[in-house]
Amino acid sequence: MKHNKSKIINNLSNLLEYKNLSKIKEYIIEIKNSISNFNTDGYGFLNIASDGETIKLSEKYLISELNQIIETQTIQRTKYYIKRLIKGLSEVKTSKINDINLNRWKEYSDIITDSLWYLDKRDTSGAHNAGYWGNFIPQIPNQFLRRYTKKGEWVLDTFLGSGTTLIESKRLGRNGIGIELQPKIVKLAKKNIADENNLFSDKKIKTEVIKGDSTEIDYEKELEKIGIKSVQFLIMHPPYWDIIKFSEHKNDLSNAKTIDGFLNLFGKVVDKTYPILDKERYLAVVISDKYFKGEWIPLGFYTMQEVLKRGYKLKSTIVKNFEETKGKMNQQELWRYRALVGGFYIFKHEYIFLFKK
Numbered sequence: 240m241k242h243n244k245s246k247i248i249n250n251l252s253n254l255l256e257y258k259n260l261s262k263i264k265e266y267i268i269e270i271k272n273s274i275s276n277f278n279t280d281g282y283g284f285l286n287i288a289s290d291g292e293t294i295k296l297s298e299k300y301l302i303s304e305l306n307q308i309i310e311t312q313t314i315q316r317t318k319y320y321i322k323r324l325i326k327g328l329s330e331v332k333t334s335k336i337n338d339i340n341l342n343r344w345k346e347y348s349d350i351i352t353d354s355l356w357y358l359d360k361r362d363t364s365g366a367h368n369a370g371y372w373g374n375f376i377p378q379i380p381n382q383f384l385r386r387y388t389k390k391g392e393w394v395l396d397t398f399l400g401s402g403t404t405l406i407e408s409k410r411l412g413r414n415g416i417g418i419e420l421q422p423k424i425v426k427l428a429k430k431n432i433a434d435e436n437n438l439f440s441d442k443k444i445k446t447e448v449i450k451g452d453s454t455e456i457d458y459e460k461e462l463e464k465i466g467i468k469s470v471q472f473l474i475m476h477p478p479y480w481d482i483i484k485f486s487e488h489k490n491d492l493s494n495a496k497t498i499d500g501f502l503n504l505f506g507k508v509v510d511k512t513y514p515i516l517d518k519e520r521y522l523a524v525v526i527s528d529k530y531f532k533g534e535w536i537p538l539g540f541y542t543m544q545e546v547l548k549r550g551y552k553l554k555s556t557i558v559k560n561f562e563e564t565k566g567k568m569n570q571q572e573l574w575r576y577r578a579l580v581g582g583f584y585i586f587k588h589e590y591i592f593l594f595k596k
């Protein structure tokens with residue numbers, strides 16, 4: 240069987256004229272059995288010729304659609320699924336805020352839609368590395384950029400650190416801006432981003448690293464320099480107050496003397512970025528709670544309140560697993576003992592609050 244998109248669609252359309260269910264199924268089974276003859280890219284996608292170009296189709300998606308057709312008992316149902324498959328192969332249906340093809344939503348099985356995230360291993364492909372103490376795992380920006388931005392749109396990370404968000408935006412064909420206070424970390428981020436030469440990197444995509452204070456910077460002016468007026472996604476991964484002290488700078492959030500001081504600085508960033516985020520677009524804040532003198536401080540929820548006060552709508556509270564920090568590594572036994580003695584629980588989660596403007 241020759242695997243050409245329009246030929247497959249024509250043959251499927253012809254089946255809609257059939258009156259005999261077993262004849263239809265025979266043909267569908269024939270396609271299914273021939274999948275092993277399709278060209279594949281080695282990553283679970285089939286390469287199918289279409290009008291002089293090659294399109295990619297998830298093998299898992301195609302098999303699941305074909306199985307559904309094979310398993311139906313009535314001709315009406317069978318034809319309904321065939322029509323759905325034709326639509327999936329021929330039309331692209333996306334929402335206003337991402338490029339997910341809703342006609343083939345089953346292809347996106349790795350996009351998380353639950354509020355409990357267990358991310359097993361850090362993605363260390365390309366330029367990603369765990370070198371910066373306090374960085375987040377690349378899967379966090381990856382999930383959000385795919386779900387809340389379209390290719391070619393702009394994302395802003397106000398606490399860039401080692402550049403994880405911009406490595407990911409470059410890979411995914413989104414433009415990115417990152418702000419970082421510490422000159423040496425700005426250098427590190429620039430190096431990491433330049434090292435990202437992923438196959439999928441789009442040469443036209445821009446990544447701008449700004450050395451500056453995200454509580455004070457003139458955002459409109461910075462965007463003007465780049466030639467844009469707004470961004471379509473905001474991500475904030477502030478210091479978790481003073482858990483890791485990043486620098487001596489007075490406006491470094493990890494340097495705040497009190498929790499109110501921390502929340503005040505964070506609130507400024509939310510205030511200043513609000514006008515440059517497009518309406519109906521999203522902001523993600525990654526944060527955890529902390530302990531102080533034997534008491535659990537709900538830093539995450541306090542931070543969430545700062546955002547809500549400023550008119551954002553809460554869309555999700557995501558709880559994500561949190562693996563050992565360097566300080567606690569290889570000390571599980573000791574921490575377990577301390578927890579039993581002290582009547583507390585060991586931190587194993589952090590929060591990602593997702594808001595909509």
Ligand SMILES: C[S@@+](CC[C@H](N)C(=O)[O-])C[C@H]1O[C@@H](n2cnc3c(N)ncnc32)[C@H](O)[C@@H]1O
Pocket residue numbers: 371373374375376397398399400401402403404418419420421424451452453454476477478479485486490491492493
């Ligand atoms: C938790 S880290 C972010 C890590 C980042 N997500 C990554 O993957 O590397 C927080 C960063 O915010 C920076 N920072 C703290 N206060 C800042 C401020 N007022 N303006 C800009 N950056 C700030 C710190 O230097 C630190 O690099």
